[in-house]
Amino acid sequence: MIVASISTFPIDKGPSLSKYVAKAIDALEATGLRIYVGPMETTIEAPDLDAALDAVRAAHNAIAEQGSVRIFTTVKIDDRRDKRHTVERKLRAVGRWDG
Amino acid sequence: MIVASISTFPIDKGPSLSKYVAKAIDALEATGLRIYVGPMETTIEAPDLDAALDAVRAAHNAIAEQGSVRIFTTVKIDDRRDKRHTVERKLRAVGRWDG
Amino acid sequence: MIVASISTFPIDKGPSLSKYVAKAIDALEATGLRIYVGPMETTIEAPDLDAALDAVRAAHNAIAEQGSVRIFTTVKIDDRRDKRHTVERKLRAVGRWDG
Amino acid sequence: MIVASISTFPIDKGPSLSKYVAKAIDALEATGLRIYVGPMETTIEAPDLDAALDAVRAAHNAIAEQGSVRIFTTVKIDDRRDKRHTVERKLRAVGRWDG
Numbered sequence: 001m002i003v004a005s006i007s008t009f010p011i012d013k014g015p016s017l018s019k020y021v022a023k024a025i026d027a028l029e030a031t032g033l034r035i036y037v038g039p040m041e042t043t044i045e046a047p048d049l050d051a052a053l054d055a056v057r058a059a060h061n062a063i064a065e066q067g068s069v070r071i072f073t074t075v076k077i078d079d080r081r082d083k084r085h086t087v088e089r090k091l092r093a094v095g096r097w098d099g
Numbered sequence: 100m101i102v103a104s105i106s107t108f109p110i111d112k113g114p115s116l117s118k119y120v121a122k123a124i125d126a127l128e129a130t131g132l133r134i135y136v137g138p139m140e141t142t143i144e145a146p147d148l149d150a151a152l153d154a155v156r157a158a159h160n161a162i163a164e165q166g167s168v169r170i171f172t173t174v175k176i177d178d179r180r181d182k183r184h185t186v187e188r189k190l191r192a193v194g195r196w197d198g
Numbered sequence: 199m200i201v202a203s204i205s206t207f208p209i210d211k212g213p214s215l216s217k218y219v220a221k222a223i224d225a226l227e228a229t230g231l232r233i234y235v236g237p238m239e240t241t242i243e244a245p246d247l248d249a250a251l252d253a254v255r256a257a258h259n260a261i262a263e264q265g266s267v268r269i270f271t272t273v274k275i276d277d278r279r280d281k282r283h284t285v286e287r288k289l290r291a292v293g294r295w296d297g
Numbered sequence: 298m299i300v301a302s303i304s305t306f307p308i309d310k311g312p313s314l315s316k317y318v319a320k321a322i323d324a325l326e327a328t329g330l331r332i333y334v335g336p337m338e339t340t341i342e343a344p345d346l347d348a349a350l351d352a353v354r355a356a357h358n359a360i361a362e363q364g365s366v367r368i369f370t371t372v373k374i375d376d377r378r379d380k381r382h383t384v385e386r387k388l389r390a391v392g393r394w395d396g
Binding site for chain 1: 267
């Protein structure tokens, strides 16, 4: 199972990004995957790498569809295969789950 | 004001990272800055770049102090100077604040 | 056109990563895209986002195929649509092309 | 010894970043550390974490000094303590050194 985080925004739309980022988060939510919105990125739980990369594509394209000609996206992928791997488990393991 | 996120872990301690990461989060908390623990990184609010980089140092060193000989740290810094810039404001602006 | 960079490695194989990373770079090369190997990541030029994400998949899977049960991958995507966008052009624009 | 990579740019200056990025690279070069300019980030070799973070500060501030009110910086730090750790050694180890 994969926990992955995505940050995506336009470089050509000035310093206020929230309007654009909100649509990217909506696109992540529309994938049906569980999402956790954070201040610097949104994290998803995906059953496999294909589902995770499809979510990256959806978020990135949501910025492009708002008319941006330069989109910057960063992704972190944490793919663990020896045990069940979820956001809740990761946060519980460091004593920081408050869900 | 700076919103920055930090992910740090040892590469030489096997697949279970939570013991090490928990100490890095403690080190971030001990800086006195406001922190938000997420599943893939911890975000801090810092008054300026020096305070943000001091927090990065504290988190990174917390991994080294646990005996790691190879530490991998990633940082994202979002430095906004035209308006008040906090985690709460960023999340409110995308309609995702539930604090 | 997309310039994207990829870093991928196993967390569960000890501090020496080069054997694993070399295979990931080979997998990127095998995509047929132009690649530039750097000390902290490999950069690719891709005609579109699908090709870029296919390359991410290939590199990430190359680590998994070497028996890793925890793979960590980071990606940066720079997608520019208003002009031709290549590694050479980016480096020439900052006066640092030595190709 | 630390190998670290830095990417920094303004979000509020439109899609062309090279003028701003060139100054950040100059600031990294002015630290006296060895630098390797890549298409998506510049990598430095630093003797310790303080020197690496000083370089991050110099690059980030070089963007702010050009009048940006929103600066975005990403950093990767690879800190290896069990053997000599340089860009050349990392690239040689994966069979990709052409220096």
